[in-house]
Amino acid sequence: MTAYATAAIDSGFTEHLMQLRAAIDGRLDELLPAASNERDLVAAAIRDGALAPGKRMRPLLLLLAADGLGADQCQALDLACAIEMVHAASLILDDMPCMDNAQLRRGKPTVHLTFGEDIAILAAVALLSRAFGVVASIDGLRPLVRTQLVEVLANTIGSQGLVKGQLQDLRDGKYARSEEEIAATNNLKTGVLFSAIMDMAYLLSDAPKPVRGLLQRFAVELGHAVQLFDDLQDINPNSDKDQGKDDGKSTLLALCGEQKVRERLDGHLARAQICLDEAYRGDVYIGRFLRMLFG
Amino acid sequence: MTAYATAAIDSGFTEHLMQLRAAIDGRLDELLPAASNERDLVAAAIRDGALAPGKRMRPLLLLLAADGLGADQCQALDLACAIEMVHAASLILDDMPCMDNAQLRRGKPTVHLTFGEDIAILAAVALLSRAFGVVASIDGLRPLVRTQLVEVLANTIGSQGLVKGQLQDLRDGKYARSEEEIAATNNLKTGVLFSAIMDMAYLLSDAPKPVRGLLQRFAVELGHAVQLFDDLQDINPNSDKDQGKDDGKSTLLALCGEQKVRERLDGHLARAQICLDEAYRGDVYIGRFLRMLFG
Numbered sequence: 001m002t003a004y005a006t007a008a009i010d011s012g013f014t015e016h017l018m019q020l021r022a023a024i025d026g027r028l029d030e031l032l033p034a035a036s037n038e039r040d041l042v043a044a045a046i047r048d049g050a051l052a053p054g055k056r057m058r059p060l061l062l063l064l065a066a067d068g069l070g071a072d073q074c075q076a077l078d079l080a081c082a083i084e085m086v087h088a089a090s091l092i093l094d095d096m097p098c099m100d101n102a103q104l105r106r107g108k109p110t111v112h113l114t115f116g117e118d119i120a121i122l123a124a125v126a127l128l129s130r131a132f133g134v135v136a137s138i139d140g141l142r143p144l145v146r147t148q149l150v151e152v153l154a155n156t157i158g159s160q161g162l163v164k165g166q167l168q169d170l171r172d173g174k175y176a177r178s179e180e181e182i183a184a185t186n187n188l189k190t191g192v193l194f195s196a197i198m199d200m201a202y203l204l205s206d207a208p209k210p211v212r213g214l215l216q217r218f219a220v221e222l223g224h225a226v227q228l229f230d231d232l233q234d235i236n237p238n239s240d241k242d243q244g245k246d247d248g249k250s251t252l253l254a255l256c257g258e259q260k261v262r263e264r265l266d267g268h269l270a271r272a273q274i275c276l277d278e279a280y281r282g283d284v285y286i287g288r289f290l291r292m293l294f295g
Numbered sequence: 296m297t298a299y300a301t302a303a304i305d306s307g308f309t310e311h312l313m314q315l316r317a318a319i320d321g322r323l324d325e326l327l328p329a330a331s332n333e334r335d336l337v338a339a340a341i342r343d344g345a346l347a348p349g350k351r352m353r354p355l356l357l358l359l360a361a362d363g364l365g366a367d368q369c370q371a372l373d374l375a376c377a378i379e380m381v382h383a384a385s386l387i388l389d390d391m392p393c394m395d396n397a398q399l400r401r402g403k404p405t406v407h408l409t410f411g412e413d414i415a416i417l418a419a420v421a422l423l424s425r426a427f428g429v430v431a432s433i434d435g436l437r438p439l440v441r442t443q444l445v446e447v448l449a450n451t452i453g454s455q456g457l458v459k460g461q462l463q464d465l466r467d468g469k470y471a472r473s474e475e476e477i478a479a480t481n482n483l484k485t486g487v488l489f490s491a492i493m494d495m496a497y498l499l500s501d502a503p504k505p506v507r508g509l510l511q512r513f514a515v516e517l518g519h520a521v522q523l524f525d526d527l528q529d530i531n532p533n534s535d536k537d538q539g540k541d542d543g544k545s546t547l548l549a550l551c552g553e554q555k556v557r558e559r560l561d562g563h564l565a566r567a568q569i570c571l572d573e574a575y576r577g578d579v580y581i582g583r584f585l586r587m588l589f590g
Contacts, residue, residue, distance in 0.1 A: 133449030
């Protein structure tokens with residue numbers, strides 16, 4: 001429990017989040033390919049990877065960020081689903097034997113264990129492609145904005161984004177790293193997707209230009225906070241995360257100890273809230289979501 | 296040598312193709328990420344996979360098809376590079392141990408042997424993302440057309456395109472299949488990318504609507520022809536292809552024998568030429584390219 005979790009979360013907000021989560025799952029179900037027959041293992045693997053119960057933190061963040069800026073919620077929903085597809089693809093690949101070699105994901109066998117490595121790779125490729133296809137064809141959105149969203153997504157995934165974060169984590173995580181190096185990798189591993197989410201919310205809306213920079217600063221703080229929170233969960237026996245996943249990796253927790261990590265986390269969250277206050281100028285859902293996530 | 300290879304190829308055309316190939320390689324080099332330091336194995340693997348010497352058949356086809364329709368050649372060049380990135384990504388993944396487990400590609404060790412499986416997967420993901428990013432940002436092209444091109448690319452790669460072809464080949468190739476089933480898989484494995492190439496050339500141009508259907512029919516014939524030609528190369532001791540790659544797979548060659556496959560190949564090529572004649576109404580480079588490919 002961080003010092004941040006002081007504000008009570010009202011039940012109306014929880015109800016609202018549940019409705020949004022149901023909308024995301026419903027739309028994902030529509031947008032993903034249905035298995036045409038029992039031989040269609042890729043479709044089954046895609047659905048196994050993307051529709052498995054989860055927090056849906058990233059698509060929820062997009063919906064709340066876009067809503068606070070007055071964006072169209074149907075357009076935001078399709079974009080949120082594309083984000084979740086990219087996230088699901090990255091989890092499928094991260095779990096592969098040649099990467100983190102994970103057996104369990106959200107308490108279930110990982111996709112490559114259930115379907116085989118070949119199908120897992122094909123499912124991830126299909127999910128990524130579908131994400132781009134969905135973004136390019138968002139109904140009612142100006143074509144220029146759609147091309148900008150595709151570009152943001154491409155840069156987010158590519159060799160300067162999630163791919164680079166995973167590379168650094170795989171190859172450099174085993175060696176001693178400085179605080180700065182660990183923070184930079186954390187930013188690439190989780191922060192770039194948050195940056196993309198906030199930029200996409202901005203692009204969907206008619207928000208004034210200075211908001212864009214504020215949302216980007218928020219995303220960086222959030223990315224660091226999520227990674228530190230995740231590290232702390234790894235040593236928390238009460239968390240529902242698969243324990244000890246990061247054993248042997250050089251994390252900030254191993255380098256600085258629990259107390260310092262908690263202080264850093266609080267600092268990131270406080271700065272994230274300041275950005276939100278400036279960007280949204282009011283008590284919007286996204287602030288409450290932040291308090292709930294780190295409660 | 297098929298009955299098709301009757302027309303002499305003039306040296307001017309060969310020269311033209313060499314210039315186009317150099318333009319493709321030059322632009323690919325610009326569009327792909329440079330390795331920022333020696334730790335950047337993904338960038339090195341991307342360049343190893345995508346810039347290795349090759350025929351560049353797919354990007355050349357796009358350039359020639361677009362040129363014949365009067366499309367802007369700079370725009371076509373970027374699109375051609377995106378196509379080559381997708382093709383390179385698919386080769387990297389197809390060669391993986393869990394797929395075809397290939398050791399050699401174009402006479403060199405495959406990407407996963409040189410860089411490791413993890414880097415190979417990340418390189419493929421980065422190549423695919425880069426391809427989408429390049430298409431979304433083609434200079435001077437109307438945003439609506441760019442979104443259409445992204446959609447074509449997404450459908451081409453995804454669960455109803457290249458991914459489906461690879462799935463069918465991996466899982467069904469070992470079992471007895473009918474001629475129709477083999478032809479359908481061949482179409483997915485190679486035909487969908489040709490369909491995408493021809494549709495992209497159409498979308499870049501201001502060609503009249505009926506041309507679109509003709510180009511699609513051409514693409515289907517070409518896809519079948521390439522697959523059959525490839526099967527024949529597999530038993531030709533003089534070819535430069537890695538021999539015996541398809542051993543144990545149910546191919547049309549195994550089912551029907553060499554003579555019937557040659558006859559089928561000639562049929563596909565003749566029908567492909569008819570489509571070209573109707574679509575282009577003149578002796579354009581793409582027809583000469585076809586004769587050269589199958590000569």
